[in-house]
Structure formats: structure tokens, C-alpha cells
Amino acid sequence: MARVSELLLVCVWAITFAAVGAWSHLSSAPFPLPGFRKIAESDGFSLSLQVATVLVAASWLAVRRWQTRERLLVFQGIALALFLQGILYIGMPFGLAFACFAGIAKTRSAQAEWAWK
Numbered sequence: 145m146a147r148v149s150e151l152l153l154v155c156v157w158a159i160t161f162a163a164v165g166a167w168s169h170l171s172s173a174p175f176p177l178p179g180f181r182k183i184a185e186s187d188g189f190s191l192s193l194q195v196a197t198v199l200v201a202a203s204w205l206a207v208r209r210w211q212t213r214e215r216l217l218v219f220q221g222i223a224l225a226l227f228l229q230g231i232l233y234i235g236m237p238f239g240l241a242f243a244c245f246a247g248i249a250k251t252r253s254a255q256a257e258w259a260w261k
Contacts, residue, residue, distance in 0.1 A: 150248050151206060157241045158202035165195035179237050194234065197226070198241050205248055216253035220246050 160180070167175050167184045168191075175184035183194060201223065204210060211219075223246035230239025 150251070153244055154202045154205045154248065157244060158199055158206075160237075161195050161198040161241065165191060183235055183237060194238055198238070201242070201245050205245060208252075211252060213253050216249045220249035220253060223249060 160177075164175060164180050164184045175181045183191060186194075201219075204219065223242045227239050227242040227246060230236070230242055232239075
């Protein structure tokens with residue numbers, strides 16, 4: 145059940161950021177989720193970079209064959225760094241997405257550690 149909930153959480157973040165990225169092309173109205181409006185209204189490069197980063201990270205987490213314990217630990221470190229950068233500089237939703245990704249990577253790396261013992 146944990147795998148399903150993790151995958152669902154990853155997909156929700158990916159779909160939400162994809163919607164934010166496509167919003168300016170679909171509508172001239174402000175984005176319906178208030179926390180994401182700042183991201184949706186940012187310049188093209190910043191928006192594209194944030195959306196691409198979240199989508200790449202979510203895609204990597206969705207495919208479990210690409211993950212080993214070492215890769216999960218590296219991903220967890222990168223996700224924590226992006227969480228801090230997101231909270232401090234980029235925006236709260238970006239930081240929260242990577243906080244969730246880091247938590248999922250931590251859980252999976254702990255499970256992989258127990259599988260080796």
C-alpha cells in the first residue's frame with residue numbers, strides 16, 4: 145500500500161507542476177491554486193526550469209528499476225538541497241515537492257537497507 149501512496153503523491157506533484165507550466169498557454173486567467181500563482185506568472189525560463197526539475201525527479205521516482213540504495217541516498221541529498229533552495233528562494237510549492245520526494249527516497253533507501261541484511 146505504501147508503494148501506491150508514494151506513486152500517487154509523486155504523480156500529483158508531477159501533474160500539478162505540468163498544469164502550472166501549461167497554464168499560460170491554456171488560459172489568460174490566474175492559476176486556480178493560490179500557492180502556485182507566483183510560479184505560473186514567473187518568466188518562461190524560470191517556469192520551464194522548475195517544471196522540468198519536478199517532472200524529471202518525479203519520473204525517476206516513478207521507475208523503481210532505476211533505483212538502488214546508493215542512488216536513492218544521492219537523490220535524497222539533492223532533494224533536500226532543492227527543498228531548502230525552494231523554501232528560501234524559489235517558492236514554497238517547489239520546496240514542498242522536493243521535501244516529499246526526499247521523504248520517499250529516505251523510506252525507499254531504508255527499505256533497501258533492510259533487504260540487504
